[in-house]
Amino acid sequence: MSVIPSRVxxxxxxxxLGSGKTTLLNRILSEKHGKRIAVIENxxxxxGVDSELVIGAxxxxxxxxxxxxxxxxxxxxxxxxxxxxxxxDRFDYILIETTGMAxxxxxxxxxxxxxxxxxQFALDAIVTMxxxxxxxxxxxxxxxxxxxxxxxxxxxxxxxxxxxxxxxARIEGRIRGINGTAxxxxxxxxxxxxxxxxxxxxxxxxRALQVDEAFLEPEYPFEWGGVYQLxxxxxxxxxxxxxxxxxxxxxxxxxxxxxxxxHQHADLDIVVLPVAxxxxxxxxGAIEPAVRQFAEAATVVACxxxxxxxxxxxxxxxxxxxxDFRLKIAKGGAYALFCEHHPAEFGLQLVGQQAAAERRFxxxxxxxxxxxxxxxxxxxLDPVKLNQWFDYLLKTRGQDIFRMKGVLNVKGEDRxxxxxxxxxxxxxxxxxxxxxxxxxxxxVFIGRGLDRAELEAGFxxxxxx
Amino acid sequence: MSAxxxxxxALEPRAALTFxxxxxxxxxxxxxxxxxxxxxxxxxxxxxxxPDALSLEVVGEHLLGTLALAWQPHGRRFASAGQDGxxxxxxxxxxxxxxxxxxxxxxxxxxxxAPNGELLAVAAGKVVSxxxxxxxxxxxxxxxxxxxxxxxxxxxxIDIGVALNGEIAVHRIEKSRYETRRYKWPAPSLTVDFSxxxxxxxxxxxxxTLHFWNRSTGKDSQMRGYDGKVQLVGWSxxxxxLASCTGxxxxxxxxxxxxxxxxxxxxxxGHTDRVAxxxxxxxxxxxxxxxxxxxxxxxxxxxAREPIDVQMTDSEITTVRWSPDGKRVAVGEKQGRxxxxxxxxx
Numbered sequence: 001m002s003v004i005p006s007r008v009x010x011x012x013x014x015x016x017l018g019s020g021k022t023t024l025l026n027r028i029l030s031e032k033h034g035k036r037i038a039v040i041e042n043x044x045x046x047x048g049v050d051s052e053l054v055i056g057a058x059x060x061x062x063x064x065x066x067x068x069x070x071x072x073x074x075x076x077x078x079x080x081x082x083x084x085x086x087x088x089d090r091f092d093y094i095l096i097e098t099t100g101m102a103x104x105x106x107x108x109x110x111x112x113x114x115x116x117x118x119x120q121f122a123l124d125a126i127v128t129m130x131x132x133x134x135x136x137x138x139x140x141x142x143x144x145x146x147x148x149x150x151x152x153x154x155x156x157x158x159x160x161x162x163x164x165x166x167x168x169a170r171i172e173g174r175i176r177g178i179n180g181t182a183x184x185x186x187x188x189x190x191x192x193x194x195x196x197x198x199x200x201x202x203x204x205x206x207r208a209l210q211v212d213e214a215f216l217e218p219e220y221p222f223e224w225g226g227v228y229q230l231x232x233x234x235x236x237x238x239x240x241x242x243x244x245x246x247x248x249x250x251x252x253x254x255x256x257x258x259x260x261x262x263h264q265h266a267d268l269d270i271v272v273l274p275v276a277x278x279x280x281x282x283x284x285g286a287i288e289p290a291v292r293q294f295a296e297a298a299t300v301v302a303c304x305x306x307x308x309x310x311x312x313x314x315x316x317x318x319x320x321x322x323x324d325f326r327l328k329i330a331k332g333g334a335y336a337l338f339c340e341h342h343p344a345e346f347g348l349q350l351v352g353q354q355a356a357a358e359r360r361f362x363x364x365x366x367x368x369x370x371x372x373x374x375x376x377x378x379x380x381l382d383p384v385k386l387n388q389w390f391d392y393l394l395k396t397r398g399q400d401i402f403r404m405k406g407v408l409n410v411k412g413e414d415r416x417x418x419x420x421x422x423x424x425x426x427x428x429x430x431x432x433x434x435x436x437x438x439x440x441x442x443x444v445f446i447g448r449g450l451d452r453a454e455l456e457a458g459f460x461x462x463x464x465x
Numbered sequence: 466m467s468a469x470x471x472x473x474x475a476l477e478p479r480a481a482l483t484f485x486x487x488x489x490x491x492x493x494x495x496x497x498x499x500x501x502x503x504x505x506x507x508x509x510x511x512x513x514x515x516p517d518a519l520s521l522e523v524v525g526e527h528l529l530g531t532l533a534l535a536w537q538p539h540g541r542r543f544a545s546a547g548q549d550g551x552x553x554x555x556x557x558x559x560x561x562x563x564x565x566x567x568x569x570x571x572x573x574x575x576x577x578x579a580p581n582g583e584l585l586a587v588a589a590g591k592v593v594s595x596x597x598x599x600x601x602x603x604x605x606x607x608x609x610x611x612x613x614x615x616x617x618x619x620x621x622x623i624d625i626g627v628a629l630n631g632e633i634a635v636h637r638i639e640k641s642r643y644e645t646r647r648y649k650w651p652a653p654s655l656t657v658d659f660s661x662x663x664x665x666x667x668x669x670x671x672x673x674t675l676h677f678w679n680r681s682t683g684k685d686s687q688m689r690g691y692d693g694k695v696q697l698v699g700w701s702x703x704x705x706x707l708a709s710c711t712g713x714x715x716x717x718x719x720x721x722x723x724x725x726x727x728x729x730x731x732x733x734x735g736h737t738d739r740v741a742x743x744x745x746x747x748x749x750x751x752x753x754x755x756x757x758x759x760x761x762x763x764x765x766x767x768x769a770r771e772p773i774d775v776q777m778t779d780s781e782i783t784t785v786r787w788s789p790d791g792k793r794v795a796v797g798e799k800q801g802r803x804x805x806x807x808x809x810x811x
Contacts, residue, residue: 055529055548058571058590060612062630062653062671075630075653075671076612079574083530083548086487086505088800115693 007122009199010094012107014148015129016138017100020158024129024190024197025097029054033194036089040080041097055080059099061106073110078117085120093198094121101144104128104151105402105423112425125202128152128182129190133162135171149175150370150402150446151422152182153202161188166240169344173223180372181405181444203420219361219452221269221294222338225286226355229278231332237307237316238324240347268318268348269298269340272327273311278334278356286336294338301325309335318346370402370448375459378440380411382464389462390426393455398424400450406443409434411464474751475774476763476794476806480519484510488797490784492536492543497788499557500795501543502803503531509545511557514793514805521803524555525562533575537598538582546573552587554600564600568592569608575615579622584638586625588613593627595638604643606636611653619659619666626666628654633668633678648678648685655696660720662704669695675709675718686726688718701745701752706731706766708752710740715754717766735762735772742784747791751808755782761796761806778802 015021025039039054062075077096084091098104104126111123128148131138138145149155155175160168172184183200185192271293275282289311298315301307306326307314316325327350329335334356342360343349386408393401401423408417419428445455486504491512493500502510507527513520527547536543541558552573553565571590578585584603585596593613594605611630618625627634633648652672659666667677673691675698678684688709697710707718707725715733718725738757745752752764761782762772780800787794794806 056571058612060630063651079572079612079614080548083505083532083572086489086530088487088506 009124012126014104019129019131020190035092037093038091042099072106108422123203125153127154132159155184160186225338226358227278227283235327236351267315271338272309280357290338372446375443386462389458394424401447403446409439472810481804482519484801490534491786491795492534503534548572577616626657628657656698660704669698755785757781
């Protein structure tokens with residue numbers, strides 16, 4: 001009889017003040033793409049198009065479930081979307097803009113909590129715009145920018161023309177440090193193809209979970225490691241050249257007692273050590289000895305100083321652009337270099353040499369940092385114990401967990417079980433069969449002050465015995 | 466001669482037509498010769514009702530959708546409010562727009578005429594304001610902390626109840642003295658309705674509770690056990706029953722005798738999908754309900770817990786409205802179908 005209409009995809013656009021949301025909205029509304037897009041915006045009138053497709057919202061928060069703050073929804077959206085449901089000329093997409101300081105949680109939760117909306121609309125993705133020029137400053141001073149990144153499925157790193165490559169690498173590293181699963185697109189003047197922003201299907205439980213592998217690992221005291229094949233001789237390790245003003249900018253941003261993840265930027269901790277071969281396997285084998293070296297006291301090496309691959313743990317002074325250090329290789333062979341921060345942040349390189357293999361690592365965090373923790377484990381889970389763990393986790397940590405998603409290997413179930421959540425609300429459903437594919441659980445949690453040991457213990461408790 | 470038997474009632478379709486919009490609501494004229502129609506895409510229309518035919522004229526529009534509609538008691542005017550934030554007053558006699566105004570920032574969610582027809586109350590955004598039938602502003606109450614989503618006058622037209630997030634505000638408007646009394650509950654209030662006898666004010670809440678306050682004592686009685694939001698609430702004309710609705714079921718609280726506290730409600734089950742609207746018969750005890758299941762059901766709560774009649778429509782029902790004489794029901798559908806049913810005795 002009647003055909004069940006497909007749900008209208010909804011994109012939630014967040015971003016700090018001045019990040020370029022309005023530019024993006026104007027672009028989307030004025031471009032000829034043949035789609036009907038309704039925009040629900042908070043700062044009414046900001047978008048300069050006089051259009052019946054732009055609807056003002058009041059950002060009215062409703063607490064449900066007895067005032068639990070993570071069960072907050074947007075009452076205005078319920079009303080406006082309810083009104084849009086009464087239109088027979090369906091919209092292809094709906095875009096909801098939040099104010100610069102808004103927590104995107106309540107918007108996303110509205111689609112989980114309200115049955116009516118759940119049937120008519122499908123939350124497609126949370127898109128966060130980041131102003132490359134000011135992100136580092138804002139993220140150090142305020143909570144909102146990091147939280148908005150934590151919620152994101154897609155980060156538009158905008159205004160990339162206003163900063164140099166090193167800053168971009170640094171910012172991307174920082175974004176990755178917060179959110180291990182979001183896609184990042186670099187944009188100038190919010191210029192991005194509309195299909196990259198709308199209908200990306202991030203909340204689609206049928207899509208494979210894409211997680212940066214680094215977030216499935218424990219944290220290390222280093223963010224990067226690489227192996228080199230080096231003949232005996234002297235090598236130069238140097239940061240980006242003098243005529244580059246990046247270092248000055250950097251000082252300016254972080255100079256007034258500001259620490260980046262609690263470390264003075266002037267010193268970069270590194271370890272150089274001999275390995276069996278210049279390949280990925282040998283690099284993996286060097287991780288443990290490197291961790292042990294990082295635990296030793298560091299030798300401070302001033303600019304132009306010498307490094308000794310004894311192995312040794314050194315703190316090199318990278319406060320100046322073009323800082324250089326000598327690396328003396330007495331015996332030719334394969335060597336691994338591990339760096340506390342990604343070398344791209346400083347433009348650090350072993351002059352004339354190319355790493356034969358390299359790898360990124362999840363870096364260490366402070367307790368109140370927002371970060372991603374991934375768990376990858378092939379053992380089948382007991383559905384009852386899994387529910388108990390999730391119940392407990394959401395009750396105790398629901399406020400701290402901004403996003404969680406995963407694909408699960410549940411005992412006795414031939415199909416992948418997939419889930420997706422925002423704070424305490426989540427949807428789970430069986431998806432396509434495993435077939436011949438190797439069965440593995442992949443879970444990612446993004447939140448504040450998450451404890452890997454606690455999450456792993458919880459996971460362990462859900463493993464089928 | 467057959468033996469005397471008790472009358473049974475049913476609804477019979479009398480006339481229908483199709484409106485080119487989603488039917489949000491209908492509002493009958495006092496003489497039951499016309500009703501106004503509000504469209505989800507924004508159209509405002511006037512339907513003339515002949516015994517076996519309807520004719521419709523689109524009179525105007527609200528950009529982005531019409532949200533509310535009310536016909537002036539004893540009058541020839543009706544008012545509409547829209548997502549565009551505007552309120553329009555229409556002259557039904559000459560089929561034209563009389564005046565249009567924007568009472569505040571934000572969408573105009575609700576409007577109600579005072580029972581004597583001399584005052585129009587409008588909720589737009591966080592502000593409730595009072596207007597003359599000609600559209601002159603009489604008073605605006607101080608903005609509330611949240612959007613006003615529903616309005617109701619009490620029968621004497623002295624108090625106006627406003628559904629807000631976390632409270633029902635009742636503004637007293639007697640002799641132009643404006644005072645406000647607040648009935649608080651920490652959840653978004655979705656509806657408000659005064660009992661005809663003036664004793665109670667009731668509200669359905671987003672947290673799945675129904676509240677009624679005794680207006681002389683201020684005592685709050687809370688009815689729980691609803692599956693979801695309590696989106697529809699309405700007193701029977703005699704004030705005996707308070708009907709409420711969540712999902713497929715209607716729940717009736719009986720206020721006869723000592724009242725409903727501690728009692729089990731009457732549950733009316735007959736719809737197989739969400740109930741979109743219900744209405745009590747003016748001057749009677751019949752209740753009609755329309756649902757997403759395309760069913761129009763007639764109930765007689767004191768007599769039976771099953772519908773006494775069910776009619777199938779052409780699509781999802783969105784609104785049901787009794788004519789003021791309690792003889793006919795206007796039924797609106799999602800696909801624009803408008804049908805007038807007549808209550809008949811068999």
